[in-house]
Amino acid sequence: MLTNLDLLELTAFRHELHRHPELSGEEFETARTITAALKPMSPSRILTGLGGHGVAAVFDSGTDGPTVLFRAELDALPIEERNDIAWSSQIPGKSHVCGHDGHMTMLLALGRMVSRQPVAKGRVVLMFQPAEEDGSGAKAVVADPAYREIQADWAFAIHIDPGKPFGYVATCAGLINCASMGLKITLTGKTAHAxxxxxxxxxxxxxANLIPALEALGRGGPLNDAFKLVTITHVRIGEPSFGVAPGEGMIFATLRTARDEDMNRIETEARDVVISVAQKFGLGVEFEVSDSFAASINDKDAYGIATAAMDAIDVPYGAAGVPMRASEDFGVFGWGAKAAMMCLGPGEGYAALHNPDYDFLDDLIPIGSAIFERIARDLLGTA
Known part of the structure; x- marks a missing residue:
C-alpha cells in the first residue's frame, strides 16, 4: 500500500519528469533518472540500455514461477506545451503531453509496493521502454539479446485515455489498438519554366490521381478484422514559386489495419498503385517507411486476470471506446507473452492526449499502481 508520503514524493517525481521531456531515441537523462529512482527499492537486477535507453527492474522471488512484466514509456513528444503549471516543460518544443511521465510514475509506485512486500514466486519486471511514439521502442527492446533474460510470460500496461470517466478503465479481449504504418512517397520528375x-x-x-486511389484502399468502417484505413496526412509538389513547374512531389500516407497480416497486404497494394501511376506519368518513385506499429491484441487470459484484479479492488471497467483506431507499440510484448492493455480515464472533460494543454492527472497514480499490484499478487502471491 502507498502512504501519503509516497504519493507526495511520487507526484513530485512525476512533475520533475514532466519538466524534462526527451524525444524518442533521446531518453538518456530520463533513463538515468528512472534508474536512480529504482536503486533504493533494491531490485534483484536493473538492466539498462535495452533497445536503446530502455530500463528494466527485476524483482525476483527466488522461487520458480512466471515472469510478469509491467510496461511504461520513457519518451515525450515534439509539441510546445501550453500549460500554466509550475512543472511545465523546460525544453522548448518538447513536452510530456502523452501521459508517459504518469505511466512511469505508476510503475515506480508499483516498485515501492513490491519492494516492501515481495511476491511469493516468479518475477516482477518493471519495463521502462524507449521510443513508443514512433513505434520502434518495443521492437528494439524485444530484439535486444538482454531481453531474453527477462522474457515475460505475462505483460500488462495502462495508458491514460481522456474522455473516459475518472477512474474508469476501458479494455476488452482481442483487438485494442490497430496496426499502423507511415508510408512516405517521393515522386521525381523534372522541373521546367512555368x-x-x-x-x-x-x-x-x-x-492528383494518387490521393483518391490510395484512400480507396482503405475506407475505415467498423473496427472488425476487415478494418482498413488509409489517411493522406501530407502532400507537397514543387516549391512555392510562380515561375517553376514542379519536378518533385511528396505524399505521406498513414496505413491502418486491425491485423498485422493485413498491414503487409495494404502496404503492397499501396506500393503497386504508386508505381503504376508513377510509370504512367514518367516519374521516378521512392518509398520510406516510418512509425510502424504492430496491432495490440489483448489475450483473453490476460484480460481475465486484469478484470479480476479490478473487480477485487472495485475499479470500474468496460469496453466503452475500445477497440480504438489509434496505435500503441505495447502489442509487441504480446508476441511472446499473454498481454493486456488497459485505458484509464482521467475524466470526461479532460484535455486530449497530444494536445498542448494536456497534463497527466496525479490522482490516477494510486489507481493505476493498485491495479498493477493486484495483478502481480494474483499471479505471484505475497511472500
Missing amino acids: ADPQDGVSPALAV
Missing part, C-alpha cells in the same frame, strides 16, 4: 511546362515532367497529375 511558361514552358511541357519541357519538364511534373508530378501534379500523378499526385
Whole structure:
C-alpha cells in the first residue's frame, strides 16, 4: 500500500519528469533518472540500455514461477506545451503531453509496493521502454539479446485515455489498438519554366490521381478484422514559386489495419498503385517507411486476470471506446507473452492526449499502481 508520503514524493517525481521531456531515441537523462529512482527499492537486477535507453527492474522471488512484466514509456513528444503549471516543460518544443511521465510514475509506485512486500514466486519486471511514439521502442527492446533474460510470460500496461470517466478503465479481449504504418512517397520528375511546362515532367497529375486511389484502399468502417484505413496526412509538389513547374512531389500516407497480416497486404497494394501511376506519368518513385506499429491484441487470459484484479479492488471497467483506431507499440510484448492493455480515464472533460494543454492527472497514480499490484499478487502471491 502507498502512504501519503509516497504519493507526495511520487507526484513530485512525476512533475520533475514532466519538466524534462526527451524525444524518442533521446531518453538518456530520463533513463538515468528512472534508474536512480529504482536503486533504493533494491531490485534483484536493473538492466539498462535495452533497445536503446530502455530500463528494466527485476524483482525476483527466488522461487520458480512466471515472469510478469509491467510496461511504461520513457519518451515525450515534439509539441510546445501550453500549460500554466509550475512543472511545465523546460525544453522548448518538447513536452510530456502523452501521459508517459504518469505511466512511469505508476510503475515506480508499483516498485515501492513490491519492494516492501515481495511476491511469493516468479518475477516482477518493471519495463521502462524507449521510443513508443514512433513505434520502434518495443521492437528494439524485444530484439535486444538482454531481453531474453527477462522474457515475460505475462505483460500488462495502462495508458491514460481522456474522455473516459475518472477512474474508469476501458479494455476488452482481442483487438485494442490497430496496426499502423507511415508510408512516405517521393515522386521525381523534372522541373521546367512555368511558361514552358511541357519541357519538364511534373508530378501534379500523378499526385492528383494518387490521393483518391490510395484512400480507396482503405475506407475505415467498423473496427472488425476487415478494418482498413488509409489517411493522406501530407502532400507537397514543387516549391512555392510562380515561375517553376514542379519536378518533385511528396505524399505521406498513414496505413491502418486491425491485423498485422493485413498491414503487409495494404502496404503492397499501396506500393503497386504508386508505381503504376508513377510509370504512367514518367516519374521516378521512392518509398520510406516510418512509425510502424504492430496491432495490440489483448489475450483473453490476460484480460481475465486484469478484470479480476479490478473487480477485487472495485475499479470500474468496460469496453466503452475500445477497440480504438489509434496505435500503441505495447502489442509487441504480446508476441511472446499473454498481454493486456488497459485505458484509464482521467475524466470526461479532460484535455486530449497530444494536445498542448494536456497534463497527466496525479490522482490516477494510486489507481493505476493498485491495479498493477493486484495483478502481480494474483499471479505471484505475497511472500
